[in-house]
Amino acid sequence: MDISADRVVLIHYTLKDDSGAVIDSSAGGEPLAYIQGHGNLVAGLEKALEGKHDGETVEVSVAPAEGYGVHDAALIQRVPKRSLQGSGQIKKGMQFQGRTEHGMRLFTVTAVVGDMVTLDANHPLADKTLNFKVEIVSVREATTEELEHGHVHGAGGHHH
């Protein structure tokens, strides 16, 4: 079966940066399950998988614009330490979840100077070319319930 919108796809994947270092991989674990056409994967990977079928191996390099974005200086802000919860020991490299106008974001502390903390909400993989190698394990139609929930049920997905 081909990969197209509203189908459930199980993949094994390896993601490398341009130096060949492995950033993430499903090897040795469960395959990743997602619904095609729902923005569950980065845009460039979803696009590369469209029309492929089970059993195929796909290698694709995804540019930052279709991956985790281009580094955006507007996503860097300085805030007073006291505005952060549990602000006892704020150190460079710490990460926080926070709400922004773009939804939930992960903020990384990039500097602490006096009472001011610099937070960077750019994705840690912003500006990186994503080199994926994907094995398509299986493709099936999503159930009505899965489409309503926006996620996969059963193997590789939610159990509830």
Ligand SMILES: [Zn+2]
């Ligand atoms: Zn569900």
